[in-house]
């Protein structure tokens with residue numbers, strides 16, 4: 632009998648951990664924002680119709696999936712993630728495409744907004760990526776040459792001359808990374824960063840499971856994870872290929888693994904999951920030049936409205952209990968959640 636009651640207890644514990652509880656006060660929630668690089672909305676919807684994405688189906692059964700569109704910037708990795716993770720247009724982030732970018736200014740990222748609201752000790756901010764290039768934290772590649780003051784002279788250093796020589800080197804090299812990659816200034820503010828090399832979902836996913844185990848017991852966390860697999864397959868084989876479809880299906884399996892980890896650890900009831908993409912894919916091609924169709928899916932049932940990519944940040948911040956009306960500069964987007 633003892634064995635049976637223990638079994639019953641285990642079943643009850645699991646059952647209580649099987650759903651996100653929207654009644655959790657926003658300031659007690661954790662959140663995971665997942666980016667499926669290059670996931671075209673229509674293709675994802677087709678996968679759902681073919682029952683190839685059981686985990687996304689389950690997530691949206693608890694919550695919802697809404698259409699969002701990319702507007703106002705190039706549909707590529709750098710510009711998409713800069714907007715997804717700041718809520719700003721490229722005039723404020725300085726990131727307008729993979730080749731025209733600068734470091735996102737300090738304080739503008741969703742990670743820093745959360746720290747500002749709850750304190751660095753009040754929430755762990757974590758970023759894991761599968762692509763070093765598009766979400767890079769790299770410093771400028773060409774630095775101004777080191778100062779070498781002549782021992783015979785105490786003349787002030789020739790700053791203008793050094794800058795001019797640097798500008799010439801940049802011009803000659805055709806260098807695009809003039810002042811640093813988009814996440815150059817963001818990286819240092821994070822509690823944990825893991826994203827300096829390209830890698831597939833199996834590597835990225837394992838990192839995420841380990842990070843959930845590490846930070847979940849410590850309190851609130853906001854974890855951003857980027858999976859590059861669908862984009863890589865799309866560029867190589869095309870949007871209509873089996874490989875692109877397989878990549879998306881494998882990302883759904885990783886969504887499932889993440890949910891199971893949260894449930895097993897007992898964090899799922901207070902962890903909202905948001906799933907989106909940086910850009911879609913041009914139908915039947917190997918590129919995403921005009922790929923504005925993406926989505927936002929969540930286990931959060933208060934997610935109700937369709938919108939735009941710039942709405943992701945206000946949506947997530949509001950779900951976490953941040954007063955988005957106090958943010959400066961004013962966020963151009965809006966929360967897609969029903970008021971609670």
Ligand SMILES: [Zn+2]
Nearest residue numbers: 669862866919
């Ligand atoms: Zn791409």
